[in-house]
Amino acid sequence: MVLTADPSRTAPDPKGAILPTRGLGDRLSAVFWRHPNVLLVTLLALPLLWLVVVYLGSLTALLLQSFYSIDEFSGQIRREFTLSTYAELLRPANMDIIIRTVAMSAAVTLGAVVIGFPIAYFAARYAKGHWKALFYLGVMLPLWSSYLVKVYAWKLILAREGIITWATDGIGASAVLNGILALPVIGGTSLSTSYIGTWLVFLYVWLPYMILPMQAALERVPQSMLEASSDLGASRWQTMRTVIFPLAMPGIIAGSIFTFSLTMGDYIIPQIVGSSRRFIGQAVYQLQGTAGNIPLAAAFAVVPIVIMLIYLTIARRKGAFDAL
Amino acid sequence: MPAAVEFQNVSRHFGSVRAVDGVDLSIAEGTFFAMLGPSGSGKTTCLRLISGFEQPTGGMIRIFGQDCSDVPPNRRNVNTVFQDYALFPHMNVRDNVAYGLMVKGVDKRTRHDRSEELLALVKLEGYGARKPGELSGGQRQRVALARALINEPRVLLLDEPLGALDLKLREAMQDELKALQQRLGITFVFVTHDQGEALSMADQVAVFSEGRIAQIGTPSEIYEKPRTRFVADFVGSSNVLSAEMAANFGAAARPASLRPESLRIADEGARVRGRVIALRYLGSGTRVVVAVPGGELSVFVNKGMPVPEQGSEVGLNWDPEAMHLMEQG
Numbered sequence: 065m066v067l068t069a070d071p072s073r074t075a076p077d078p079k080g081a082i083l084p085t086r087g088l089g090d091r092l093s094a095v096f097w098r099h100p101n102v103l104l105v106t107l108l109a110l111p112l113l114w115l116v117v118v119y120l121g122s123l124t125a126l127l128l129q130s131f132y133s134i135d136e137f138s139g140q141i142r143r144e145f146t147l148s149t150y151a152e153l154l155r156p157a158n159m160d161i162i163i164r165t166v167a168m169s170a171a172v173t174l175g176a177v178v179i180g181f182p183i184a185y186f187a188a189r190y191a192k193g194h195w196k197a198l199f200y201l202g203v204m205l206p207l208w209s210s211y212l213v214k215v216y217a218w219k220l221i222l223a224r225e226g227i228i229t230w231a232t233d234g235i236g237a238s239a240v241l242n243g244i245l246a247l248p249v250i251g252g253t254s255l256s257t258s259y260i261g262t263w264l265v266f267l268y269v270w271l272p273y274m275i276l277p278m279q280a281a282l283e284r285v286p287q288s289m290l291e292a293s294s295d296l297g298a299s300r301w302q303t304m305r306t307v308i309f310p311l312a313m314p315g316i317i318a319g320s321i322f323t324f325s326l327t328m329g330d331y332i333i334p335q336i337v338g339s340s341r342r343f344i345g346q347a348v349y350q351l352q353g354t355a356g357n358i359p360l361a362a363a364f365a366v367v368p369i370v371i372m373l374i375y376l377t378i379a380r381r382k383g384a385f386d387a388l
Numbered sequence: 389m390p391a392a393v394e395f396q397n398v399s400r401h402f403g404s405v406r407a408v409d410g411v412d413l414s415i416a417e418g419t420f421f422a423m424l425g426p427s428g429s430g431k432t433t434c435l436r437l438i439s440g441f442e443q444p445t446g447g448m449i450r451i452f453g454q455d456c457s458d459v460p461p462n463r464r465n466v467n468t469v470f471q472d473y474a475l476f477p478h479m480n481v482r483d484n485v486a487y488g489l490m491v492k493g494v495d496k497r498t499r500h501d502r503s504e505e506l507l508a509l510v511k512l513e514g515y516g517a518r519k520p521g522e523l524s525g526g527q528r529q530r531v532a533l534a535r536a537l538i539n540e541p542r543v544l545l546l547d548e549p550l551g552a553l554d555l556k557l558r559e560a561m562q563d564e565l566k567a568l569q570q571r572l573g574i575t576f577v578f579v580t581h582d583q584g585e586a587l588s589m590a591d592q593v594a595v596f597s598e599g600r601i602a603q604i605g606t607p608s609e610i611y612e613k614p615r616t617r618f619v620a621d622f623v624g625s626s627n628v629l630s631a632e633m634a635a636n637f638g639a640a641a642r643p644a645s646l647r648p649e650s651l652r653i654a655d656e657g658a659r660v661r662g663r664v665i666a667l668r669y670l671g672s673g674t675r676v677v678v679a680v681p682g683g684e685l686s687v688f689v690n691k692g693m694p695v696p697e698q699g700s701e702v703g704l705n706w707d708p709e710a711m712h713l714m715e716q717g
Contacts, residue, residue: 291441292474294461296488297539306491310478386478 130362139356149359153367158347162367165344168259168334169327172266173320176274179267180319184275185308188282199279203272211269215336218265222256222337229254252339262338266327273322281315282308313384321372328368344368390453392417392543392575393438398447399599400433407433409599410447415577415592417452417542420569422586423579425596426622431579434596435545438577439468452542462491467541471548473532475520481507481531482516488539506534509568526557533568543575550585562589583623587611595619612647613712620645620714625686627651633682634713642713648675648688650710653696658703660685664696678702 085091096103133146152158187199206214221227232241245251245258252258285308293303331345342350344364351361379385393415400408408430415421423431436442437449440461449456456464467488475484483490485503494502507513510530520528529549536544546565550558566589569576580586586593587607595602595610595618603615614620620628627646629637634644637659653676662680674695676687685704689695696702 286472286474288470288472288474289476291439291461292468292470292476292535293487293491295439295441295466295468296491296535297462298487298491299462302491306487307476311476383478 126362126365129358130366132359134357134359141358149363152360153363158364161342161344161347161364164341165328165368166371168263168266168343169324171263172270172327173274173323175263175267176271176319176323177278177316180271180274180278181312181316184278184282184312184315187275187279188285203275206268207272212332214269215265215333218261218268219256219337222254222261222264224254224256226256256337257339259338262334265333265337266323266330269333270323270326273326274316274319277318277322278312278315281312281318285311310383310386313386317376317379317384321376324375325368325372328371389417390450391415392419392452393421393577394450394453395434395437396448396450398434398437398444398449400430400437400442401445406599408437408444411599411601413594413601413604415543415575417575418573419591420566420576420589421578422590422593423577423596424581424583424586424593424623426581429596430599431581431594431596432547433599435468435547435577435579438543439466439545440464465539465541466543466545467536467539468545468547469529469532469536469549471551473520473528475528475531475535477520479519480516481512481518481520481523484520484531485516485534485538487535492539502538503534506538507531509537510534525552526561529553529561533565537572541574543577544569546576546578548579548581550580550582558585565589587623595622597622614645614714616715617643617645620712627685629711630683631716634711636682637711638708639711640713642716645712645714646685646706646710648686650706651685651687652705653687653689653694653702654705655703656705658705661701661703663701664698667695667698676702678704680704 085094096106130149131145131147133142133144133148134140135142153162183199183203187196187203191199223229229238229241232238241255244260245254250259250263252261255261255264289307289311290303293307294300298306329345331343331349334343335346344367348361348364351357351364391414393413395411395413398408398411399406411430411434423434425431433442437444438451440456440459444457451464451466476487479487482500482503485506486494486499489499489502504513504516507516510533512527512530512534515523515527515531520531523531529552532549549565550561553561562585565576565578578586578590587610590607592604593607593610594604597616597618603610603619605613610619610623614623614626617628620626624647627648629644629646631641631643635641637644660680662678662685664676665679665684666677668675668677670688671691673688673690673693676689676696678685678687687704
């Protein structure tokens with residue numbers, strides 16, 4: 065077959081090779097195309113400004129404050145470098161606060177992993193279409209309502225006169241509830257005044273932050289990898305332990321960063337639900353407010369940062385990010 | 389002796405889709421068996437039925453005579469080389485290869501030694517400490533092969549294992565796989581959509597079409613005596629003649645296959661004459677497409693032979709036995 069040649073195209077129009085500019089957008093694109101770095105700077109200038117000045121700047125200011133101390137007589141801040149504020153952190157009363165907070169954060173994180181993993185696994189491996197939409201809705205919905213409303217609602221649920229007491233009475237299981245409340249340290253007069261209650265509310269409030277990154281990590285594990293494991297003779301449990309869990313680890317760590325640090329920084333939940341013993345957040349809140357001891361408040365605020373850094377270092381050493 | 393793999397009227401339906409529809413086959417031990425077909429023809433589902441990732445909706449699958457309907461994949465002495473290799477990214481090459489021994493509880497020392505042996509078998513000595521992400525496609529393919537062989541399976545399943553490799557590497561791997569299979573003497577079941585690959589490597593080829601087997605035979609049987617129009621079309625690029633054309637050329641009134649390389653351009657005693665409508669240079673020769681009454685015929689002209697000009701009129705000739713009559717449909 066012979067292609068019919070268009071006679072008007074035999075002598076190519078030299079101008080046709082380059083298309084005309086269509087205004088400012090084209091001209092800008094051309095600048096960005098010629099100088100890719102200009103585009104990068106334009107995109108990053110504002111976020112970088114925010115990150116460096118507002119974010120890291122205030123963090124540095126906080127850190128500096130923690131190296132000052134307070135004059136016990138005048139209540140004035142002495143602007144001289146000292147480690148005495150940090151020494152004050154080591155006093156038994158303050159150490160109690162730190163240990164209590166870290167233990168609670170760890171317990172909340174652990175609980176979130178245990179409850180969140182099956183949900184995330186279901187969403188990543190089995191949920192399709194409508195089920196997936198339902199999953200996202202179910203996980204995100206609690207985030208849409210006010211934090212305070214949720215916490216107060218939990219106070220009512222957990223109270224001695226609340227629905228849990230009523231329900232356990234109804235099914236004749238009040239002995240179980242009383243048994244749990246009689247446990248040393250974590251028990252109390254009612255769920256709403258015990259560490260168990262604080263733990264439950266923390267768990268409820270932060271669970272979505274654990275589920276979502278875990279689900280994202282699990283979703284990236286291809287089906288063929290699970291099949292390969294089973295093909296090579298692994299049982300379901302072995303596949304879970306040696307393939308799925310390590311591959312989900314970056315997601316679990318990401319989620320645990322949320323649950324851990326959010327719990328460590330919170331000062332409202334332990335104030336509303338739980339025993340009246342203080343957490344780091346409450347200590348910071350009271351020290352910078354009523355007590356006016358900004359340096360000690362700053363030193364307290366540094367504790368979660370240091371703990372998170374230690375945590376991440378250990379996680380990295382243990383190979384938690386090998387699958388990244 | 390029972391067949392390595394035996395299918396008796398096996399079906400696998402996904403809702404209304406009949407991915408595998410009444411397949412019977414028998415793979416003798418020690419053969420290199422290729423499942424050939426276009427995508428969606430059911431060949432991969434058949435492979436997954438053998439490995440146990442799919443369960444048949446009907447029929448019976450036996451591996452070495454044992455019914456394995458209720459046997460989960462991890463208890464079948466069958467291993468798979470996956471299309472995407474499915475290497476574990478968080479383990480190094482050695483741990484990947486030794487995975488099958490690790491889950492069996494073999495001690496570390498033995499695991500280490502065995503994986504080194506297997507890595508040597510696939511010519512990857514010294515790569516044990518690397519991560520799969522640091523390897524090239526061909527090297528990953530070898531690791532996947534070593535990993536699948538460490539449990540000494542009685543049947544090795546390969547799901548388009550060479551699909552992701554470039555042409556040069558693929559040809560080298562074809563030779564290596566064939567040599568490996570002969571050396572180990574185990575049954576290889578190989579899924580591919582590449583007919584050249586199937587013909588050059590396999591002892592037996594099953595051609596799949598729409599969930600059924602269109603033909604099973606040796607590569608030469610498949611190539612030279614295609615049973616249906618589909619096989620003739622899919623394997624090689626044959627001239628498929630309609631029943632009328634075949635009758636016109638003096639054969640029975642049935643569809644026939646005529647391979648381009650068995651046609652000759654010759655004016656003397658030509659069986660049919662026609663006009664050259666296309667030429668395609670193939671390196672080892674030229675494919676000449678000739679329009680003849682009732683259709684087109686492709687002729688393969690060897691390198692060095694005169695090639696007619698486009699638009700010229702030529703006569704075509706062939707030996708009567710070159711025309712292979714097929715079944716209707």
